[in-house]
Amino acid sequence: MSGAGGKLPPPLALAPAMSDALARWLETEAATRDRSRHTIAAYQADLLAFLSFLGAHHGAPATPKSLAGLRQPEMRAFAASERARGLSARSLARRQSAVRSFLRWISDREGHDLSAALAARSPKYTRSLPRPLTPDQARQALDMVAVDHDTPWVAARDLAVMTLLWGCGLRISEALGLDGRDWPFRDALVIRGKGGRERRVPVLPVARDAVADYLAQCPWRLAPDQPLFRGVRGGRLAPGSIEASMRRARAVLGLPPTATPHALRHSFATHLLAAGGDLRTIQELLGHASLSTTQVYTGVDDAHLLAVYRAAHPRG
Structure with a gap:
């Protein structure tokens, strides 16, 4: 969607229920998976990008309940949008991994069947080799x-x-x-x-x-x-x-x-x-x-x- 002058509309604010769910998931990741604060900050940025995309894509803020209708076309559209913004294949793969972790958590919490959305593939990329000194x-x-x-x-x-x-x-x-x-x-x-x-x-x-x-x-x-x-x-x-x-x-x-x-x-x-x-x-x-x-x-x-x-x- 584009607004006047071809500019993208500002991202929609998170719905309170979604903001609460995201905060709880990040707390769970930090407490049970021993994630570092840098990882938690990266996950938060990944999910905010995804949820902002969904809000703009559907014209309304995403909620935990609305995620029940999530399917592969939305996941593919999100990936295409991120790539168009210049995100590398490696960064996109990491971002999609965070999104899938959140979706698995919220599907258990809300009782959603998100198997179709979770089946979306991440882009392939060649991991660069470290460059050691002799x-x-x-x-x-x-x-x-x-x-x-x-x-x-x-x-x-x-x-x-x-x-x-x-x-x-x-x-x-x-x-x-x-x-x-x-x-x-x-x-x-x-x-x-x-x-x-x-x-x-x-x-x-x-x-x-x-x-x-x-x-x-x-x-x-x-x-x-x-x-x-x-x-x-x-x-x-x-x-x-x-x-x-x-x-x-x-x-x-x-x-x-x-x-x-x-x-x-x-x-x-x-x-x-x-x-x-x-x-x-x-x-x-x-x-x-x-x-x-x-x-x-x-x-x-x-x-x-x-x-x-x-x-x-x-x-x-």
């Missing part, structure tokens, strides 16, 4: 970071953070979320990752030494309730500082734009896999909820083997 590239990047900053304690800090990303497979948010009470590191760190899931991550001596060197130079007093990694003004270090440090290192070394701090976590996984690590162990170390998420790294390893084969085989 061991030599990772070492060179860390060496460059160690001498990159004019302030020695800042250089030591950035090196310590990146060593944790590569040596322990931490997410940057996990490394920067460490507090003084987490030090000194023992043989393993207890990390609370996405969805509140806890995991134990072994700490290599090189990572422990890098953090110790940073703390010996840091001008801020270490306190249990204060951040382990500090910004130059004493607050918790922001990811942007580490990203900027890595950006300068890759510019000097000629590394690709994919050489980011998160690529060091990818490197941790692929280097373990190349050394004979099994997927289940790597899944636990990375804190992935699903093994399918970890399996993407086998594609990286296979791609590397194929590249070596093509370069070396006499008929490649």
Whole structure:
């Protein structure tokens, strides 16, 4: 539907009953499925997009009862609308997954038969492979970071953070979320990752030494309730500082734009896999909820083997 001048009409406000149902579903997802606040926020955005589309499509706000008439044509029209707005196939698949979860929940709650709507297929997409660094590239990047900053304690800090990303497979948010009470590191760190899931991550001596060197130079007093990694003004270090440090290192070394701090976590996984690590162990170390998420790294390893084969085989 289009209004005057070809502009889309403003989205209809949610009906109170639907707003209440959406809030209850999000609460259920957070409480029973241990979803992170970022996931809950994404689900909320997904459902608001879907319900706003239904309101505009039918000319009236959707209600829990009106969803009983939902069929595949509406689901296909929603998908076409999202694609026309520029949503990628991968993002649309995630959005449709959230919508189906909500519809299954509300069909149980309201007694609807939504099997026809739930049968709508998500778009196929090719999952992009992680872009890890080679061991030599990772070492060179860390060496460059160690001498990159004019302030020695800042250089030591950035090196310590990146060593944790590569040596322990931490997410940057996990490394920067460490507090003084987490030090000194023992043989393993207890990390609370996405969805509140806890995991134990072994700490290599090189990572422990890098953090110790940073703390010996840091001008801020270490306190249990204060951040382990500090910004130059004493607050918790922001990811942007580490990203900027890595950006300068890759510019000097000629590394690709994919050489980011998160690529060091990818490197941790692929280097373990190349050394004979099994997927289940790597899944636990990375804190992935699903093994399918970890399996993407086998594609990286296979791609590397194929590249070596093509370069070396006499008929490649």
